[in-house]
Amino acid sequence: MKRFKHILCVLEADASSELAWERAVALADSNQAALTVATVIPRLPSFTGLSHAGSDPVDLQSALRQQHEARLASLTAHHQRGASIPHTVLTGTSFLEIIREVLRGSHDLVIKCPESPAWLDRFFAGDDMQLLRQCPCPIWFVKPDIAGPYKRILAAVDVAQFHPPEQLERHRQLNVQVLEMAASLALAESAELHVVHAWEAMTELAQNLAVSASIPKDRLASGIEQERLQHRQQLDRLLHDIGAQNPAAQEALRYLAPRTHLVKGAPRQEVPLLARQLEVDCLVMGTVARTGIRGFFMGNTAETILEQIDCSVLAIKPEGFATPITAND
Numbered sequence: 524m525k526r527f528k529h530i531l532c533v534l535e536a537d538a539s540s541e542l543a544w545e546r547a548v549a550l551a552d553s554n555q556a557a558l559t560v561a562t563v564i565p566r567l568p569s570f571t572g573l574s575h576a577g578s579d580p581v582d583l584q585s586a587l588r589q590q591h592e593a594r595l596a597s598l599t600a601h602h603q604r605g606a607s608i609p610h611t612v613l614t615g616t617s618f619l620e621i622i623r624e625v626l627r628g629s630h631d632l633v634i635k636c637p638e639s640p641a642w643l644d645r646f647f648a649g650d651d652m653q654l655l656r657q658c659p660c661p662i663w664f665v666k667p668d669i670a671g672p673y674k675r676i677l678a679a680v681d682v683a684q685f686h687p688p689e690q691l692e693r694h695r696q697l698n699v700q701v702l703e704m705a706a707s708l709a710l711a712e713s714a715e716l717h718v719v720h721a722w723e724a725m726t727e728l729a730q731n732l733a734v735s736a737s738i739p740k741d742r743l744a745s746g747i748e749q750e751r752l753q754h755r756q757q758l759d760r761l762l763h764d765i766g767a768q769n770p771a772a773q774e775a776l777r778y779l780a781p782r783t784h785l786v787k788g789a790p791r792q793e794v795p796l797l798a799r800q801l802e803v804d805c806l807v808m809g810t811v812a813r814t815g816i817r818g819f820f821m822g823n824t825a826e827t828i829l830e831q832i833d834c835s836v837l838a839i840k841p842e843g844f845a846t847p848i849t850a851n852d
Contacts, residue, residue, distance in 0.1 A: 526707070527556045529628060533621055533635035534562045534595070540636040543665040544598065547634045553711050560599055560610040561624055562591050563617045588612050618654040619848060625660055626850040634663045655810070655829070655838055659846040661704065666804075666835045673712040673804035673835075678705035678781075679719050679794050679828075681809070682757035697809040697841045698761055704839060705807035706775045716781040717801060718762070721793035722754045747787075755785055791824045795831035805835040 532547035534540045544560065551558035567584045595610035613620035617638070625633060637651050655662060680698040684691065702718065709716040724747045762781070766773030786793045798806055810825045829836060 527551075527554045527632045529557050529630045530554075530559070530632045530634060531621070531625060531628065531630040532558065532560050533633060534560060534598075535636060535638060536562070536564075536591075540667065541598070542667055542670060543634050543636045543663075546663075546665055550632075550634070550711065558608055559624075559628060559630070560595055560608060561613055561621070562595060563613045563615070563620050564588060564591055566614050584614075588614070617650040618657070621654060622658050622846060622848045623850050625658060626846070626848070631660050632663060633658060633660060634665060636665050636667045652826075657846050657848055659840060659844055661837060661839050663837045664835060666833075669804055669835065673708070673714040675715045675717060675801055675803045676705055676709045676712065676805045676807060677717045677719060677794075677798055677801060677803040678702055679721075679790070679806060679808040680758070680761065681790070682720050682754065682761050683722060684753070684757065685725070693841060693843075695761075697839065699765055700839050700842070701807055701809045702761070702765055702776075703769075703772055704837060706772065706779060706781075708805065708807065708837065709779055710775055712804075714804070716779045717784060717803065718758070718781050719784040719786060719794060719797055720754060720758050721786045721788055721790040721797075722750070723789055724750050724787060751785070751787065758783060758785060789824075791827040791831075794828050798832050798834060803834050805837060806832055807837040807839065809839045809841065 527550065530547055530551050532544055534544060547558060547560075550556070564587050567587070591612045592610070595612065599608040599610055611624070613624060621633065621635075624630070633654075651664070678701050680701055681694055682698065686694055705716060705718075708714070762776065762783070766776055784797055786797060794806075794808075806828075808825070808828065829838075
């Protein structure tokens with residue numbers, strides 16, 4: 524199963540993000556992982572309008588940094604893990620500085636609360652969406668008002684076979700990553716694990732596009748049922764193959780007995796709907812990068828799903844993703 528080695532927990536200025544800190548400590552302990560805590564402060568302009576009062580802008584920047592360093596030092600001191608927990612105050616644009624810290628520290632997971640306090644108005648504000656698009660490692664956005672262990676975790680996979688042949692293996696690997704991380708999280712949280720694959724019937728699409736000739740109803744129903752069976756077989760095969768290739772994963776999946784959901788319809792509609800129906804605490808999903816292009820493009824489906832959900836999110840990056848940002852930009 525997936526085990527993290529270098530976790531970065533990012534705290535916002537207010538106290539709401541301390542729940543992300545609690546989950547980061549618990550996950551680091553269960554994974555025996557290194558943990559670093561960071562916060563990002565803005566870079567103050569050289570002219571602040573306070574020079575007449577005798578305040579030096581450089582001193583103000585230093586004072587702001589010292590204030591946040593003291594907060595992080597106090598927070599980490601309350602969680603003794605046998606060694607000091609390193610912390611850092613970053614200065615600049617939030618998503619850029621977080622990604623640079625990820626690169627410098629070779630972190631394999633970022634944990635933070637969303638920056639937008641109005642969760643339902645917009646899950647991800649500008650910096651968080653940029654972080655999702657460009658960060659080279661998985662990101663766990665923790666909903667700030669869900670305390671205690673998670674009860675239900677939903678893993679969204681895509682086992683459709685109509686992708687271009689050169690992308691099928693990439694999608695399979697991403698599905699494996701999603702399931703392994705969702706299973707690891709479910710074990711750590713003692714939560715139910717649900718797996719969803721939303722599929723659209725190509726037979727219906729063909730029917731809708733056929734202007735001059737229509738498909739008989741019985742033939743249409745038969746074609747849709749055949750497609751449903753194919754998607755079911757692919758979903759079952761994915762779960763079987765993970766267990767066959769990884770004994771630890773096989774044992775975990777046997778213990779968790781995940782409940783699978785094969786839903787007909789557009790993923791951008793059906794995944795958020797199922798998440799609400801199940802009242803899941805965390806959605807684990809992959810995001811798709813365009814092969815051969817440096818940088819990350821989540822695509823309309825992933826972004827539409829993320830803007831509709833009302834739970835925590837663990838977003839998984841595909842293998843081989845390269846961020847356009849460098850550590851020393």
